[in-house]
Amino acid sequence: MENRTLGIIGGTGWLGRAIAEAALDSGFIGPDRLLISNRSGVSTFEPGVRLLADNQQLVDLSDIVVLSIRPEQFRELLINARGKVVISLMAGVPAAAISAATGADVIVRAMPNAAVEIRQSFTPWYSVGKLVEHDRQWVQRLFECVGSADEVPEEDCIDYLSALSGTGPAFPAMLQMALTNQAVAAGIPLVIAQRAAQGVVVGGGQMLASRDPRQMIESLMAYRGVTAAALQSMADQNIESIVGRAVQAGAEIARKGM
Ligand SMILES: NC(=O)C1=CN([C@@H]2O[C@H](COP(=O)(O)OP(=O)(O)OC[C@H]3O[C@@H](n4cnc5c(N)ncnc54)[C@H](O)[C@@H]3O)[C@@H](O)[C@H]2O)C=CC1
Ligand SMILES: O=C(O)[C@@H]1CCC=N1
Incomplete structure (x- = not known):
């Protein structure tokens, strides 16, 4: 080699x-x-x-x-x-x-x-x-x-994945910022909001290195309490479609060429 x-x-x-x-x-x-x-x-x-x-x-x-x-x-x-x-x-x-x-x-x-x-x-x-x-x-x-x-x-996989995984930390960074900004808007002190949101993205992300995401969601939804309400709200707003459109928008730029 x-x-x-x-x-x-x-x-x-x-x-x-x-x-x-x-x-x-x-x-x-x-x-x-x-x-x-x-x-x-x-x-x-x-x-x-x-x-x-x-x-x-x-x-x-x-x-x-x-x-x-x-x-x-x-x-x-x-x-x-x-x-x-x-x-x-x-x-x-x-x-x-x-x-x-x-x-x-x-x-x-x-x-x-x-x-x-x-x-x-x-x-x-x-x-x-x-x-x-x-x-x-x-x-x-x-x-x-x-x-x-x-x-x-196929070569098109590279264009699609440029937007999905080539973007690397961009999606989790956006989620972290949204969690932080919304917590501050809800009255949580900024430093606490930042630490809480970072814990979700970084700590949660590390757990997913060895856990199946569907099982993780099901385990937490099984409490039928706080997590269930929060994730149901995201599902009702069609989070998958929002994510799908975001990745497609990036992929279209990759396909069109820069
Ligand atoms: N940064 C990222 O997260 C990702 C970047 N990419 C792709 O990787 C490529 C590189 O990106 P980065 O490393 O982030 O860019 P960068 O701007 O950090 O590095 C490019 C380097 O190339 C040098 N350079 C430019 N023209 C040159 C030439 N004619 N001869 C010698 N050196 C030259 C620049 O001085 C610079 O040091 C880009 O095409 C980007 O689309 C792909 C996936 C992720
Ligand atoms: O956004 C970009 O064009 C480069 C390629 C994928 C991630 N960064």
Whole structure:
């Protein structure tokens, strides 16, 4: 597995840096097999990791190239990656467009989320072109350095999941803010409201790491009291439809392209 050289374009950004650091820390890749490019020329990586200002040089020296730049920055990127495996983390840029712009005929679209920071991202990925078995396993293991990963059967899954899981902490953060703001509006002191809402999202979320959500709801609804009334109110307002429309709105942006 280690005999691949990985180049990360944008490797000092949010996702690129976290993935590079996790791959190094876990021993998945040695520093001599990792190349990073960024625009500032400033590196805080351990010695041995090469920082390059020239993206084409990075591509030429790499077997696998990760594009960890923003979609609008991709329009300015001029590289010839023919013969390389290109892994794109960009939301809303189809594999065909990446292939056309880079000349690569093996493209992986992967969609991690901000939890790469704590190595708890879920990363779906999809490949186009002939990804040999060794590289398939390599891609899976790369993303397992920052959490869990699954290959998905269609490219559209990546666009949909960009909105569902690519958004990472966005949905729980919004729930936490709504709980906080509503508690304050109901007269609870701000600091108490913040601590209560954080407990729900963070503590509750941790419980769900090992518990089935349906069973959790049923166990609490069985009291036929406070939880039952609160969750029934959400069901009456069709919470599933609100969530579904929100994810579809994000997915439409990913499908339309950015
Ligand atoms: N941040 C997130 O939670 C998620 C981001 N993504 C996708 O990942 C990609 C990267 O996002 P972030 O890491 O958050 O962005 P970021 O802005 O933190 O990192 C991008 C980095 O690329 C560098 N860069 C831009 N153009 C470059 C070039 N031509 N050569 C070398 N370096 C260049 C920038 O200076 C910056 O350091 C985006 O396309 C985004 O759609 C996907 C899922 C979640
Ligand atoms: O919102 C975005 O476009 C990026 C991709 C998914 C999460 N953040």
